Amino acid sequence: MSRLHVVSGKGGTGKTTVAAALALALAAEGKRTLLVEVEGRQGIAQLFETESLPYEERKIAVAPGGGEVFALAIDAERALLDYLQMFYKLGTAGRALKKLGAIDFATTIAPGLRDVLLTGKTCEAVRRKDRGGRFVYDHVVMDAPPTGRITRFLNVNDEVAGLARVGPVHHQAQAVMQVLKSPQTAVHLVTLLEEMPVQETMDGIAELRTAGLPVGSVVINMVRPEILDSAAVEAAAGERREAVAEMLAYALERTAHGGIRRAGSAGQLVGPLLDEAREHTERLALERRGRSSLEGLGLPVHELQLLGEGVDLAGLYRMARELRRQGWSE
Template sequence: MHVVSGKGGTGKTTVAAALALALAAEGGRTLLIEVEGRQGIAELFGIAALPYQERRIASVSAAQLGLPTDGVTGSGNGGSGGEVFALAIDTEQALLEYLDMFYKLGRAGKALQKVGFVDFATTIAPGVRDVLLTGKACEAARRKGPDGRRAYDAIVMDAPPTGRLTRFLNVNSEVAGLARFGPIHSQAQAVMRVLRSPETAVHLVTLLEEMPVQETVDGFADLREAQLPFGGVLVNMVRPPVLDAAAVAAVDGDHREEVATALGEAGLGGRARTGTAVRAAVEPLIDPLLEQAREHAERVELEREQRADLQQLRLPTYELPLLSEGVDLGGLYRLAGELKRQGAA
């Protein structure tokens, strides 16, 4: 099970979806789970809102991700590609399912729903909501099909933001301590066995900016304290280099003459023939270009510092490019290919 989190605005839902595609590319079955009720998965894949039901949303192969296909052998269908299923967990439906599973309430559970008990329980006690969400994800991870094999080769959870991630994942540990026997205690212990097992990995998504990087560093510290298993750092929206290192180092100097000459040689002087006329034609471009170069140099230095902070975590780090045209379905497959090539899947 892959738990994907990150500071708001870092693109964690996009990265979680790309990871699910990458994991399925060699013939596996992957379940992509959403727990925040935003229907972000449906929006990314351009489909109708997801019901509280596991639904196939994509088929994917190595070739679709731009990867070599020679010798690819899938675990599910001989290397011809795999499938991604999705589930948007509805808290109310999950509680009814839980009550029926452990207390055999059946129609009585529906009656509780009608009088508003379900909504009351999940609102007045937020911990109950987190127990249901993590419990449903772990049930999918443990579930086996008629052939005795696991129903899914991988589970990817689009988890809450980093700020509340550790409490979200660790809530069953608290519940197991409060309810020391009975089905609630057993269920909570079973969930924590999955979440703390070597087969679970928590990945954090970040940008190369100060606040997201600091939250990522703090997030891994919290996970370590809670004894939850680490995965990797997923750096999203990485900008391509525009200037080489020498140009970045030189932007603080006085280079107006060199810039004017280069612009003239590039033909930006228009129809001007003489050196004076060319200089006059390109003059309005010089200061804006130098200002952009300085801004780019500042950005490069900031990213260098943030990469250094992330390297101190000593965790696998994967970088995904900024898609200037936005993330459509094609872009999502491109990101999945990047994750696969870098070994994240």
């Protein structure tokens, strides 16, 4: 079973929300989960209605059954200071480099180094054990960069190859890749049943597979209910449209309030209703094609319903329960 869950997705698909819900689901029944943020947006703090996360692991939620969710916002600059202290014992000198702006300079001219620092800190949490030899966290969930950047972000070994072929940076990148390309890791992609997110998800999975990175599941988020049954869909979209319109107008005139009958507006109401029904059928057809394409990838596919009232803390727990119901509880 994977212990590092990397959650990515096209912008606007709700990947941060899904990552948070997954952390809650995996922490149930007494387990401990670490939820990691690497983009500096403080999206996790907003979802859990807490203050901005510092560069330290902090408990932010209790899962059903007594489990705990911790969160960490990784800052590349602070991670580099840790790195310099760990490998070069710089200490005060490292802090002086920060004041001189050398750290920003280093991560700007070598973007791959930033990714090594962010993924390295996450992988350290995956490997960390307590004095009894047990893992400190049962699972680590990363709210990762979007689909278009996820393969490059995770494939840090290639990114730093031009920076260092030997030494601590090289060894750190290799240690990170040992985790990221192992069965301990699964990269999950969040999508919507819309053309662009579905296509980007399929392209992202192809890139991940080419890079040898382990793909986990596809999560279809914000799934809207199907309002019409198949017979109604066929009637609204097919040749029977005019006959349906006449029947609806007649029914409205017979049953509607007297004001509608006097105004003779029943026919005017039917047209827009049928137009909406047709648009609904077109959307359903698009969603079914998208779902079929995603199912053809040969990966587990999970679905989360659209929360009409928006995602608050209660909604987050509802999403976690649904993920557990769909088997995502280990």
